[in-house]
Amino acid sequence: MEGSDEEKQTNEIKVAAPMLNAIEIKGRIITADALLTQRELARYLVEDRHAHYHFTAKGNQQQLLSDITLHFQNNPKEADYIETGYGEHGRIETRKIWTTSVLNDYLNFPYVGQVFMIERNAINKKTGKQSNEVIYGLTSTPEKHSPPQRILEVNRGHWCVESTHYIIDWNYDEDRSQIRSQFGPENITRFRRFSISLLKSKKKKNETIAEMMKKLAFNTRAVFDYLKMTANSNPFLMS
Numbered sequence: 001m002e003g004s005d006e007e008k009q010t011n012e013i014k015v016a017a018p019m020l021n022a023i024e025i026k027g028r029i030i031t032a033d034a035l036l037t038q039r040e041l042a043r044y045l046v047e048d049r050h051a052h053y054h055f056t057a058k059g060n061q062q063q064l065l066s067d068i069t070l071h072f073q074n075n076p077k078e079a080d081y082i083e084t085g086y087g088e089h090g091r092i093e094t095r096k097i098w099t100t101s102v103l104n105d106y107l108n109f110p111y112v113g114q115v116f117m118i119e120r121n122a123i124n125k126k127t128g129k130q131s132n133e134v135i136y137g138l139t140s141t142p143e144k145h146s147p148p149q150r151i152l153e154v155n156r157g158h159w160c161v162e163s164t165h166y167i168i169d170w171n172y173d174e175d176r177s178q179i180r181s182q183f184g185p186e187n188i189t190r191f192r193r194f195s196i197s198l199l200k201s202k203k204k205k206n207e208t209i210a211e212m213m214k215k216l217a218f219n220t221r222a223v224f225d226y227l228k229m230t231a232n233s234n235p236f237l238m239s
Helices: 005-021 039-048 059-074 148-172 184-202 209-216 220-226
Strands: 029-032 052-057 081-086 091-100 114-124 130-139
Touching (some): 052 059, 052 148, 059 130, 091 148, 114 148, 184 220, 209 220
Antiparallel strands (some): 091 114, 114 130
16 A cells, blocks of 8 residues: 555655764755755754754745745845856756845744745747746855855755656655665665666757656667667677
8 A cells, every 4th residue: 555645754754864863964064855844853953963954945834934935025136146057958047046144033943044035947948938936945054154156056956866856756656665675775776876867868858767768668678788788889798
């Protein structure tokens, strides 16, 4: 029987701290999606592990989200930092960030160093289609150590990790995997990450990972070519 999304979220919260216990994170910035924007985890990171957090505020922390949103809506100003670059699938992306520390003592959340609002605009060069996304968040890093450019950099790094998790979960339904004993979960995740990385390196422009996996499911030879396990793909295998 498959677990519900609520059970899945509860389990993620319970395993977050034990997983971090196994690695040295002192002085590091730990990023997390909105599910793990929890006061208990924030205290654990700052008090117990002497690290910093970088959290996203969404509907599961409605009051926190409302307070941050209201501040930026009532205090419009030019963005503190703007960057433009090229994303996947032929997109031109513009990212803007606004930050403030005036809510540090007001928010009902521990160790707030500053809050931020990030606006992402993307234009597909081929179709001209535009998309816009605004996210809100908070971090324990103070302004003097994390200027807007640094916060945006951390956020982008987190997004890249999340996109990989999303691809794995979407294509393999990993969060509901029944492989649970000994080193099985860790090993299968490593294989899946390896396969996703390999497919990303081989995929054509505008081709999705799901499309590639579907094609390879009916073309075993191509799989071995990707892995350089055939004479055509690896000259060292030729006799």
